[in-house]
Amino acid sequence: MRAPVKGCVRALTVLDESRITAVASVLRNIPASAVDVIELNDPQYAAIKKLVAVHGDRAVVLAVANALISYRLSLPGEKYWLEFADWGSRISTPSTGKELVEAMKTFLAESRGNKMVVQQKARRLERAAPVLERILREPGRYRDLGVLVKELAGVLGARPEEKTIVFAAKMAYYAYRALGLEVAGKNEIPVPLDRRMALLTSASGMINSTPDKVFTRYRLDAVRAWQKVSRESGIPALHLDAVVWLPAHGIERNLRRGLEYARDEFARRLVGYSKGIVDWNTARQVAGQIIYRDPYS
Structure with a gap:
């Protein structure tokens, strides 16, 4: 019997597939026209x-x-x-x-x-x-x-x-x-995994680890997680980056004021960058899944 491929075992044990599906399902509600406008306002x-x-x-x-x-x-x-x-x-x-x-x-x-x-x-x-x-x-x-x-x-x-x-x-x-x-x-082209994206990977629950560990130890796993989100949501990772990265500006500071505050700020920015194409309810649903938990608690 062949030994399992090391990288595959690690991905299976690190990634939370249910959280990947949950994040993708809310992002699927963002229309292509909104993604286009968000990029133009980057x-x-x-x-x-x-x-x-x-x-x-x-x-x-x-x-x-x-x-x-x-x-x-x-x-x-x-x-x-x-x-x-x-x-x-x-x-x-x-x-x-x-x-x-x-x-x-x-x-x-x-x-x-x-x-x-x-x-x-x-x-x-x-x-x-x-x-x-x-x-x-x-x-x-x-x-x-x-x-x-x-x-x-x-x-x-x-x-x-x-x-x-x-x-x-x-x-x-x-x-x-x-x-x-x-x-x-x-x-x-996959999502560029910087520290902000590592934090979102952790906060979304797609990888149950701290932002620092996601950024260092689980970088490739995080990239795979966002690739799966991209496939399941229908938003190419190159575009997905702007959709989730831009509204997360200042997220560390916002999290210090509480989970609900951080979600509201993310949603507000998402509505703003999309010029209202993404409505508040949709933006708040996206924020609730992207900032699913406090990654520092």
């Missing part, structure tokens, strides 16, 4: 649009480069990307990968929102330079997001589902969307 999309207005299709490589160093930030992601767009809209359009990397190093030296492990991030950009060069030369080639993920993972020696790799694909998608261009392969 501050990160507004940042990308600003870059596109200045750099045209070269904004794709700026979005990808910044996504690769978007970790251990000292500002919320929404504010950080607006800071990057303000800087990026004032620089000359880079013409080579080396020029881009040097410009990004200058940004890192000045940034308020990206102050930690700066040298490590600079080296990461240097390693990614061959792919960044190709994006500059052939931006249209990377409308297939799967190609982008494969090449970035290869040059960085990273897993394809690693947070900044898939986040780069998401921000490239935003750039192509701002350019009015369709992309391929977006259904295969």
Whole structure:
């Protein structure tokens, strides 16, 4: 008798399938039109649009480069990307990968929102330079997001589902969307698992562990959980990210004021980002399943 596959056993013991189904069932009530509007109102999309207005299709490589160093930030992601767009809209359009990397190093030296492990991030950009060069030369080639993920993972020696790799694909998608261009392969891109998404994975009960352990020990399991939610809800993970990540801004602070307060704030933001397409009752049902429990209790 063959020994069970280690990864499969772990997934079965860690993931709560009933909670995955419950989260997916309420998200299924969010129409595609609402998902579309939520993305358009994402501050990160507004940042990308600003870059596109200045750099045209070269904004794709700026979005990808910044996504690769978007970790251990000292500002919320929404504010950080607006800071990057303000800087990026004032620089000359880079013409080579080396020029881009040097410009990004200058940004890192000045940034308020990206102050930690700066040298490590600079080296990461240097390693990614061959792919960044190709994006500059052939931006249209990377409308297939799967190609982008494969090449970035290869040059960085990273897993394809690693947070900044898939986040780069998401921000490239935003750039192509701002350019009015369709992309391929977006259904295969998983949710970028940052600390906010790890907290939501824990709070939803899909993994019965603390946010810190989800972010470290159970990262791949969390990615699988959201992939299952994506399949069962019918919302591609690339779009699902905005639907659950954006309304969860400030969730740690909100949870300190109580579970019901955190749910109300999530629901209020979901209604707001969707411009009312998601009504209050639906938003509150979504909030009740996404913030099913206090992950710190």
